[in-house]
Amino acid sequence: MSQSYNSIKPNVIDDEMLQKAVEERLPEDIGKLAKREGIDFKDVTELQLSFRNILQIDNLWQFENLTKLQLDNNIIEKIEALESLVHLVWLDLSFNNIEVIEGLDTLVKLQDLSLYNNRISKIEHMDTLQELQIFSIGKNNLTALEDVVYLRRFKKLRTLNLTGNPFCEEEQYVLFVVAHIPDLVYLDFKLVSDTTRELAVSKYHYLIDPLEHEEAQALAQLEEKLAKQKELEYHKRLDEIHHATSYNIAESKRAEYNEDILQLSETLMTLEMQTVDQLEELIKDFEKNIAVIASTFIENVKGMMAQCRDLENRHHEKLLEISINTLEKSVKNELDEDLPDDVRELLVDKTTLVNMVNTSHNVHLLKIDMRECDILSNTYRWQASVTGKAFQNEIDRNRNRVKEIFQYIDNLQEQLDSIELLEPPE
Structure with a gap:
């Protein structure tokens, strides 16, 4: 399921690797010019670092305008050093040795995330990814079907790949997932039919109804909290006028x-x-x-x-x-x-x-x-x-x-x- 590096010399992401990766993506004539005059990493929007035996993510802070990053087919063990990539829309970390979902908090614009073929056993630490539309976490170590409920918070999620996880062997796997993520269009590369959706709702309505009630209450509490915060901010601004120096x-x-x-x-x-x-x-x-x-x-x-x-x-x-x-x-x-x-x-x-x-x-x-x-x-x-x-x-x-x-x-x-x-x- 994951990559082994016992017989492979791990690499680090250094300037030489980054320079080479950027040049490889450029047309030949532009690449030659870039070698002579240099490349400003701030101008790079897409970066491919696949199949480079990378063990640790590092040195990417220079790519502050990056929107697409490929780190697939390496030997990465931990998701880290991505906090500066706030414009990232597409991230591929498939075929690595990652065990925990983490380090994604600042990637609030992320729409497409692949963690396919890793060692992950729990779906977690993704709360800020509210723009997520496509999520692939197939061929991992997910055993608790209830973990899928976590994905309900992603209201824009339309495509989900879970195939190859242990819980996919459960008889009601498809109906459970479709019932808990009602707006899902594709599951495991297959279109979710209206018939499947109706069966899922019918079978699991006793679980979904309380969930929807709890979510509505939580949303109301959040809106009330935000309203109070805005009111406090407004009064602070009034105080600023009172205490203006001129x-x-x-x-x-x-x-x-x-x-x-x-x-x-x-x-x-x-x-x-x-x-x-x-x-x-x-x-x-x-x-x-x-x-x-x-x-x-x-x-x-x-x-x-x-x-x-x-x-x-x-x-x-x-x-x-x-x-x-x-x-x-x-x-x-x-x-x-x-x-x-x-x-x-x-x-x-x-x-x-x-x-x-x-x-x-x-x-x-x-x-x-x-x-x-x-x-x-x-x-x-x-x-x-x-x-x-x-x-x-x-x-x-x-x-x-x-x-x-x-x-x-x-x-x-x-x-x-x-x-x-x-x-x-x-």
């Missing part, structure tokens, strides 16, 4: 903070409009789902009522047949038992008997029709009420949020305007 400085700071308030207002309103658009799409999807539920229920009701009518028709035919037979026996005095007086009153003649049975049949059919009408009407009202309430709740939420934004901005503006500046010098 009128000009105070006036300059007040103008600066006034501009910040306007920008904050625009930002908050923009975010609210984005939220409105997102919720509008969600509510439309909700409305469609409710319509499907209502339609399915209505079709089921109609089917059941059709069965009721069919049973009533059969009952009517049987009852009419029995009634006529009974009437004929009564006329011939062939009845085996005495009938109640109210029944004998019906056995006057065939016309009267048929009319009575038909009337009973019509009453039963009417009751079935009325019951069906009541159920359908209630269903339509429920559908309209649920969707209408969802739209109205969003309208109310939006109005309240806009009102809160205006009140907050007005409060900030009033506090700023209430500060009395020192009199300007005459």
